[in-house]
Every structure is written in C-alpha cells, then in structure tokens.
Amino acid sequence: MTTMLSARGLMKSFGAVTAADDVNIEVPSGQRVSLIGSNGAGKTTFVNMVTGYLKPDAGTIALDGREITGLGPRRITRLGVARSFQIPQLALDMTALDNMLVAAACNDGELSFWKPARSPGRRARAMALLERFDLAAHAQRKVSELPGGVRKLLDIAMALTGQPKLLLLDEPTSGVSVEEKFPMMDTIAGALAAEKVTVLFVEHDMEIVTRYADRVIAFYSGRVIADDPPDAVLADEQVQRYVTGSLRQGA
C-alpha cells in the first residue's frame, strides 16, 4: 500500500506557544484517521500545515510521494488535498447542484464567463456524488431551504468534486442531533470509501472515533502522544488524562 501523507519532524511555534513539536505522521492510502486532542492541542495547526495555510518552521510534508512543504493552499488543492469545514462554506441562494458545479469548476481552475460551470460532464459527476451522499432529491433546492445536517453532507460532497487524494474534515457531525449523527456518519463513510479517498478527520466525539476511525492520532501540547487503532488509543493512560478526561489531570 502506498503512503498518501508523510509528515516528518514538523515544528511550528506562535511566539512562546509550541503548536507542533516534532510531529511525525505517515498515513497509508485509503486509511480513515481521526485526529483527537483537547482545545489547543495542535490538531488544526497540523491540518493547516498539510493544507498550506501555515508554513512549518521545520520539517517536511509529502503527498503521495511528492513534497508539498511550504506550497500555498491553491497549489496543494491542485495536487489533491481537499478540506471541509465545521461550518459549511455554501452559497445559500444557489441550489445544491449549482453549489456542486461551482465547486467543481473552481477545483478545475476553470470558473469564468467563457467556461460555464454547467458542462454536461461536470453535471453528471456532480449528480453521481449527490447520489452517493443521499442528496439527489435536494439537487434543485436552494441551500437556504436545507436543514443543517444536509448542508454538512453537501459541503463534504463539494470537497470531493475535484477527486482529491486526501480529504481533511473538521468534526463532520458537530451540531447534529444524537439520533442523526450515526446515520449521517454511515452515509459519509460509505461515500468516502466509494470515492477511495484517504481521510483525516478532527473529532471530539469519542463514539464517532470508535466507530468510524481505522486509526486515531492523539495530540497534546503540539505533540503526538498516541497513534494506534481506536481501542488502544482510548485505553492509553496519557490519552485518558489529557484528551478524554476519564483520568483527571494530577490523578
């Protein structure tokens, strides 16, 4: 199996705060990896370095064998890294399908007056993706009319329009009700497996982590303190002390 992401010796400081302290992470192609850690542990800093929003002070990052360290976000997106945010980035006045088409055109670097987003090929691919996410019935509805959970699914579907190699998700079910979160994650996991995309997802909900991650990487104070399958990480004493809180600090 090929290595999709390789981060070696990553360092990043903000003044006196060390947000990444010798972070080493190798992710094989097709794996679904959850990043956990309490607030300020360094998860977003790591994601921002992979996506090019932050330049590491030291260390290297390679995507599918190609070094991407220090490249800007647009270059890194072109090379196959996509991202979906906790708060969906959608055009509310446009339909779900048109949001997909614009995302696809932006990913192709082709959105202009002369090259309309609505090409037949792009439309077929967008509809196929909407179907994978159980969103086909919403294709012609304006995003402003759609419930929050549907918007989140749409945002992830949009991130896949460029056929990325690596997808970074930020708490895909945050703000979703307890009854909805597992069905929604089943849909997301099924769609991501069908797209054969490697996934890193930041998550605070340990039930989601246990059910849906192949592997869990725990951060604390800018360092990776555990990196193993979910059961092993959640049983780790440092993780219980500093992440899940099941062992109180100082206990």
Ligand SMILES: Nc1ncnc2c1ncn2[C@@H]1O[C@H](COP(=O)(O)OP(=O)(O)OP(=O)(O)O)[C@@H](O)[C@H]1O
């Ligand atoms: N742009 C910045 N400027 C200054 N300090 C920053 C910046 N970004 C992050 N930090 C600091 O770096 C540390 C790691 O933050 P980071 O956002 O990576 O944590 P996190 O694990 O993603 O937390 P959360 O779960 O709250 O999003 C924190 O102490 C944070 O305050």
